[in-house]
Amino acid sequence: MFEREQVAIIRERMQEEGNALIQVVVGPRQTGKSxxxxxxxxxxxxxxxxxxxxDILSPTEEWLREEWQQARNLQRISAKPVVLVLDEVQxxxxxxxxxxxxxxxxxxxxxxxxxxxxxxxxLLLRRGLEDSLKGRFELIRSPHWxxxxxxxxxxxxxxxxxxxxxxxxxxxxxxxxxxxxxYMKDAIIEPxxxxxxxxEEEVRKPALLRALFxxxxxxxxxxxxxxxxxxxxxDAGNTTTLAHYxxxxxxAGVLCGLPKFHPKELNRRKSSPRLMVFDTSFMTAAMxxxxxxxxxxxxxxxxxxxxxxxxxxxALAPQCGxxxxxxxxxxxxxxxxxxxxxxxxxxxxxxxxxKPLNGxxxxxxxxxxxxxxxxxxxxxxxxSLEDFLExxxxxxxxxxx
Numbered sequence: 001m002f003e004r005e006q007v008a009i010i011r012e013r014m015q016e017e018g019n020a021l022i023q024v025v026v027g028p029r030q031t032g033k034s035x036x037x038x039x040x041x042x043x044x045x046x047x048x049x050x051x052x053x054x055d056i057l058s059p060t061e062e063w064l065r066e067e068w069q070q071a072r073n074l075q076r077i078s079a080k081p082v083v084l085v086l087d088e089v090q091x092x093x094x095x096x097x098x099x100x101x102x103x104x105x106x107x108x109x110x111x112x113x114x115x116x117x118x119x120x121x122x123l124l125l126r127r128g129l130e131d132s133l134k135g136r137f138e139l140i141r142s143p144h145w146x147x148x149x150x151x152x153x154x155x156x157x158x159x160x161x162x163x164x165x166x167x168x169x170x171x172x173x174x175x176x177x178x179x180x181x182x183y184m185k186d187a188i189i190e191p192x193x194x195x196x197x198x199x200e201e202e203v204r205k206p207a208l209l210r211a212l213f214x215x216x217x218x219x220x221x222x223x224x225x226x227x228x229x230x231x232x233x234x235d236a237g238n239t240t241t242l243a244h245y246x247x248x249x250x251x252a253g254v255l256c257g258l259p260k261f262h263p264k265e266l267n268r269r270k271s272s273p274r275l276m277v278f279d280t281s282f283m284t285a286a287m288x289x290x291x292x293x294x295x296x297x298x299x300x301x302x303x304x305x306x307x308x309x310x311x312x313x314x315a316l317a318p319q320c321g322x323x324x325x326x327x328x329x330x331x332x333x334x335x336x337x338x339x340x341x342x343x344x345x346x347x348x349x350x351x352x353x354x355k356p357l358n359g360x361x362x363x364x365x366x367x368x369x370x371x372x373x374x375x376x377x378x379x380x381x382x383x384s385l386e387d388f389l390e391x392x393x394x395x396x397x398x399x400x401x
Contacts (some may be wrong), residue, residue, distance in 0.1 A: 026252030027142030096132035165281025217286035302353025320397035350376035
């Protein structure tokens with residue numbers, strides 16, 4: 001069975017000595033978080049107590065305390081640390097406060113229990129961590145599957161990956177596009193929207209949020225001002241509501257709005273976003289057009305290629321520590337800008353669609369310290385799309401592991 005690189009990280013943390021922090025496996029729905037934990041446990045010489053709130057009709061706080069106590073009982077008869085795995089923990093009401101209390105009690109009693117949390121609702125899980133468990137956890141990220149992983153695990157070609165994206169459960173249906181579209185909409189997109197995002201109490205206009213996802217997915221890799229979005233959505237919402245809903249979709253690992261690059265934070269916040277899916281399958285599923293038609297259309301394929309690059313950068317950003325933005329000044333445009341306090345990388349994607357010229361040269365005049373990278377072009381600063389997606393291109397930020 002194929003193992004993602006995160007499995008080795010989880011396995012290492014399960015055996016690590018002296019680290020009492022809660023380990024939280026986070027990522028979008030259907031990226032294999034539970035499978036990775038199960039794979040990491042196989043072959044390890046450890047005692048483990050693994051439970052899922054998904055197996056209980058109505059998991060309560062008392063259920064959570066009882067399962068935690070079972071792990072404590074194992075720990076008291078074991079000379080080695082015991083691993084406690086709590087899957088779908090976000091389904092337990094008030095879980096952050098319960099986990100905080102139990103974890104703090106174990107620290108006071110010097111009980112070396114190793115706790116691993118995971119859940120399908122990345123948004124709800126993260127909100128609980130941010131509210132109650134600050135300073136008590138580490139994140140192990142499970143992003144959408146990369147081109148390298150899909151090629152190795154499923155035999156995907158580059159065109160396969162561009163169209164079908166990186167959901168392992170959907171890979172079995174790539175030879176039957178009808179079933180693939182149904183699986184994406186019924187098993188991934190709908191549960192993400194209805195269970196992960198709409199459970200947020202701030203969502204007062206569910207229809208508007210759904211329409212925003214559809215619009216954003218179809219217009220991925222394109223700039224769209226909030227006022228223009230409102231005009232297309234036919235809803236009496238406002239720009240603040242749209243910005244909030246886009247933030248919720250971003251936390252769920254579905255869709256985000258890349259800000260324009262500017263040295264001043266205020267200017268970045270005021271800018272119109274460049275919409276970007278976290279996986280190209282969201283874009284093609286929203287189009288509902290066949291693989292053959294999408295890949296044969298130079299404009300659509302161009303946006304798909306740019307979205308694949310953007311999604312790959314969004315997956316790298318948390319572990320590398322850079323921010324992803326874009327840049328435009330008048331008619332001059334740069335597809336992506338990566339930046340931190342010390343480095344700037346300007347990226348142009350040669351995707352085959354018609355785009356304004358001279359954007360890169362104008363940007364480098366304004367920011368001469370920036371490193372230039374051209375994806376899909378030729379020349380000293382160029383690389384192929386495949387090399388980029390396979391992480392064969394050197395960036396100022398080293399990859400973890």
